[in-house]
Amino acid sequence: NAGVTQTPKFRILKIGQSMTLQCTQDMNHNYMYWYRQDPGMGLKLIYYSVGAGITDKGEVPNGYNVSRSTTEDFPLRLELAAPSQTSVYFCASSSGVYNEQFFGPGTRLTVL
Amino acid sequence: DQQVKQNSPSLSVQEGRISILNCDYTNSMFDYFLWYKKYPAEGPTFLISISSIKDKNEDGRFTVFLNKSAKHLSLHIVPSQPGDSAVYFCAASAGGGQGGKLIFGQGTELSVKP
Numbered sequence: 001n002a003g004v005t006q007t008p009k010f011r012i013l014k015i016g017q018s019m020t021l022q023c024t025q026d027m028n029h030n031y032m033y034w035y036r037q038d039p040g041m042g043l044k045l046i047y048y049s050v051g052a053g054i055t056d057k058g059e060v061p062n063g064y065n066v067s068r069s070t071t072e073d074f075p076l077r078l079e080l081a082a083p084s085q086t087s088v089y090f091c092a093s094s095s096g097v098y099n100e101q102f103f104g105p106g107t108r109l110t111v112l
Numbered sequence: 113d114q115q116v117k118q119n120s121p122s123l124s125v126q127e128g129r130i131s132i133l134n135c136d137y138t139n140s141m142f143d144y145f146l147w148y149k150k151y152p153a154e155g156p157t158f159l160i161s162i163s164s165i166k167d168k169n170e171d172g173r174f175t176v177f178l179n180k181s182a183k184h185l186s187l188h189i190v191p192s193q194p195g196d197s198a199v200y201f202c203a204a205s206a207g208g209g210q211g212g213k214l215i216f217g218q219g220t221e222l223s224v225k226p
Contacts, residue, residue: 004155031212042116042201042216043156050211058213090155097205097212098144098163103155 002026004104006091012110013081021076021107023091031094032074033101034058034066036087043090049074081111115139116204118217126225131189133220135202138183142204146214147176147187150199159200160187192224 007022025032030051035043035058045058049068063085065077074093078085088108092101117136125131133147143164148156162169162176162185169176175188189196199221203214 033213035216040121040218042118042218043203043214044216045213048211048213056211059215092155094212097207099212100146100158100161101212101214103148103157105155106153 004091004093004102006089006104006107008107009105010108012112013078014112015081015083017081018077018079019081019109021078021089021091021109023074023076023104024072025074025091025093025102026072027093027095027102028071029093029095029102030071031097031101032068033092033094034064034074034076035090035092036060037090037106038087046076046089078109083111085109086111113138114218115142116202116215116217118202118220120220121218122221122223124223124225125192127194128191131187131192131196131222131224133187133189133200133202133222135185135187135217136183137185137204139204139206139215140183141206142215143207144205145176145178145185146203146205147174148201148203148216149196150201150219156201189222192222194224194226197222197224 034046047066094101146161147159202217
């Protein structure tokens with residue numbers, strides 16, 4: 001039982017490049033979330049999903065896209081990378097709205 | 113607009129003493145509150161939670177207190193241990209209508225000295 005896994009662990013992008021951050025959970029959770037954490041700050045919600053095929057925006061969705069075709073996977077897409085997207089990205093999953101969220105180890109992204 | 117605030121960026125306590133971490137919120141729609149612990153280069157891990165219908169929840173050395181009238185919650189760790197040294201995040205949720213999404217505070221870095 002791996003929990004929530006994220007790939008890659010680290011990535012450096014050039015301005016304007018695109019990439020997909022992968023997130024997979026093996027707990028059969030319906031709810032999945034993407035957060036970013038900037039230095040010295042708390043986590044901010046980018047997008048979330050309440051089940052396969054259903055996604056919605058969080059606090060800071062601009063510059064990102066998501067899809068949820070299966071229960072297990074919730075990839076985050078950056079289309080045109082900008083320096084403001086330099087951050088640590090965390091994926092999380094939960095079995096219910098009043099249940100704890102389990103977090104992955106994070107992806108550290110630098111845009112130069 | 114910071115809906116969840118942790119005004120102390122850092123806290124240092126002696127091993128064996130009590131650690132008290134504080135959190136304030138502004139949104140009266142929040143009905144579920146959680147504390148997460150985070151070590152460097154790892155994801156946050158869940159510590160303890162409390163529903164808005166309660167004013168206290170206890171789990172071993174960890175107790176969370178909720179004062180709804182003051183929109184304030186606190187995490188007490190007794191006794192503090194060196195392994196408790198980490199960043200602690202307070203988070204709040206408006207529950208079912210919001211898909212369980214969490215609003216996080218900025219975090220408080222706890223250092224427990226032997």
